[in-house]
Amino acid sequence: MGDRKAEHTASQTELQEIASKISDLNKWRNVFSFHSSEISNSTHQQGDGSTGSGVPGAREPSGLQPPVPLPRSAIPEPLLISPDTGGRPISLEMAMELRKLLFGNVFQLFSCEWAKACFRFREPYSDLAYALETGKGGARAILMAVQAYIIKYLLFIRTTEYSHLERLCRVSRQEQGEALAAALADTLWAAGQGGRASICLITAAIHVVPSSDYKADNFTERFKDEQSHGVILFLYSLLFSRTLERVQEDLDSTAAPLLKCSFGNITCTQAMLSLLLTGRASPLELDGSQELGPRGEGIEAWWQRCPVGYLRWSRAQAERQVCPRLRTPCLPIWLCSITGKYSVLFGTDSQILSDWKRERVFHLYFYNGQLEQTKTAHLTIDTHSHHWEEDQSEDPSSPGKRHLSVEMAIRTKWTGATVSWNGTDPFF
Known part of the structure; x- marks a missing residue:
């Protein structure tokens, strides 16, 4: 009994050390700019009084520190993931299931417009210091949904001496990163029902060998590119946080995918917006x-x-x-x-x-x-x-x-x- 108790105590200490190391990796700062490709899962148990809404400040993940700021731009520097982050490489089956949920088939690829989409703020200490830049394509829906959560954090969550609209104008570059990290965490934890969150990172190595049933895009298989693919990585993280099985259940066996392709344009469906706002990908939500x-x-x-x-x-x-x-x-x-x-x-x-x-x-x-x-x-x-x-x-x-x-x-x-x-x- 004594040996088992000692082993249990040692295991708990080891888990705490691992959690501390994960926090120190600043992975939230670089979550959408790593040159690696793994799925990193974080889980926690809901405590008494938790709402399961994934709201920052209402409940923090057990054993993990609050997310650290992301940079202003999602254009990455050549960084490598440490081998002890606990992630796992994507499989061919997962890549195919992702493609089916998003597009309804395994051959459709993201457009260049989507590949370039990233989280980029306006100038700090300006009238639009709180605001993300968006293009005119389909990724704009995701960016503006994240924008709503950024505003939520800056206006109603963080502590600041400024009031009203000035709270949004007097935002520094560091505070921009903090707001983005909080917004992304908010949506991911909500998709995981307040109990889990998954983060997709880019890898240099190819983990998926394409087959005749799967058209490679050189991104899902290894996520290697000069740009960050920030919006796509966030989208993948959202799906894995919800889990692919639950997303399929949310869709209620309908044939409609999460993204709609029409005349070369890729836009978000109501189910995709529902996942962003409610944590469930219900087409009728x-x-x-x-x-x-x-x-x-x-x-x-x-x-x-x-x-x-x-x-x-x-x-x-x-x-x-x-x-x-x-x-x-x-x-x-x-x-x-x-x-x-x-x-x-x-x-x-x-x-x-x-x-x-x-x-x-x-x-x-x-x-x-x-x-x-x-x-x-x-x-x-x-x-x-x-x-x-x-x-x-x-x-x-x-x-x-x-x-x-x-x-x-x-x-x-x-x-x-x-x-x-x-x-x-x-x-x-």
């Missing part, structure tokens, strides 16, 4: 017509409010609504899909959605991710305007209606609200 949650999770999980919300507006599908818990998240931050383009809408008052008195007249801020936008748009929302004086017979989606698409997206949450742009030339 964002749809307001679904009354119950995913199979086996019940109505309580379905109505539980999410940390970050989602608003959607399209003139072609003006009647489609997002589920209530995403229109009314825990915090006033929304990923927006407006006529198929992605942006972020947010407020600095955490009580907007919990105190009806604050919803009479309040302020929101809008960022569309494009380089043309040099300053955060300041919007004033009036939910008690005289909207009944408008011509009720006129279709709000008609060409003659003066409301912009972003205003119509806001109206999916606050019916009849008016929006003032406070001197900014309206766009979107």
